Amino acid sequence: MSHAVLAGGVGAARYLTGALEAFDPASVTGIVNVADDVVLHGLHISPDLDTCTYTLAGAIDPERGWGLVEETWQAMAELGRYGGENWFSLGDRDLGTHLFRTARMHAGATLTEVTAEVTTAWDLECRLLPVTDDRVETRVELTDGREIGFQEYFVGLQHSVEVASVRFAGADQASLSSDVAATIRTADALVIAPSNPIVSIGPLLAVPGLLELVEARRDRTVAVSPIIGGAALKGPADRMLRELGEESSVVGVARRYRDLAATLVIDDVDRDLAPAVEDAGMRAVVIPTIMKDPGVAAALARACHNAAVGS
């Protein structure tokens, strides 16, 4: 049995927690977005990989939803003393991860290798695979004509600006991880996690080869809608969809994913839209999808697996 998940940050991390509870952890693989990665202070920071790792390790800060529990901020305070760039908060504990990753990469390790070292150190039994070892960077073009990096949009401006378009710089030249390709070819179930379709799943699909591999497994692929009752639980996914001319609803999500996945899992609150999802070309499965506790996440993972394998 194997269960593979296309993953962004928080929504995917919660889903993966459920998958680890539902299945043998060694059979679970997260294929993780790297286009939010940023180099700051010379350090390679991988927010989605770290959110997945820390969440699965039970070490994520539950209030913030990112970074580590029992965090302190002394390094940031000292950085502020010097007038250093401190708009992107890095906790003292979290900095250890970035120092390790950066040093290993300077010594020649790939992001895939470092990620395996990091997840092993946190005793994770599942695999987290960066989609590529090459740099892919989400660039956000605003309606005022400026083009900015993803973290500047998301953290710096708190995504309070209107988006005209999004592109994934470097994606054309990026090589799909061979581990990722093998995982997609052989997974019993492939799940598109409830992540931002544009800036978390979008950059995975932009790495040459991935889209075709997923399309070839369409019958075994199940997407979980990140849009519930027309809105995102958190973050700009709903606004981004509208700003880019799509519909912020499970039907809009179905239109985006119908060539990739046979089934869309939608929340109970969207029950009435199930026929419209089916008209858009996806089978609809209706169950609770708000993963407020691991039990809901585990039930969701089981339902996705069953939908994929057809039982």
Ligand code: GDP
């Ligand atoms: P990131 O954490 O900023 O990288 O963002 P994600 O790629 O995880 O995307 C956030 C999206 O996940 C939002 O649209 C949320 O609505 C969705 N999401 C987060 N948690 C859940 C959940 O428990 N259930 C569902 N269905 N969606 C969720």
Ligand code: CA
């Ligand atoms: Ca992210």
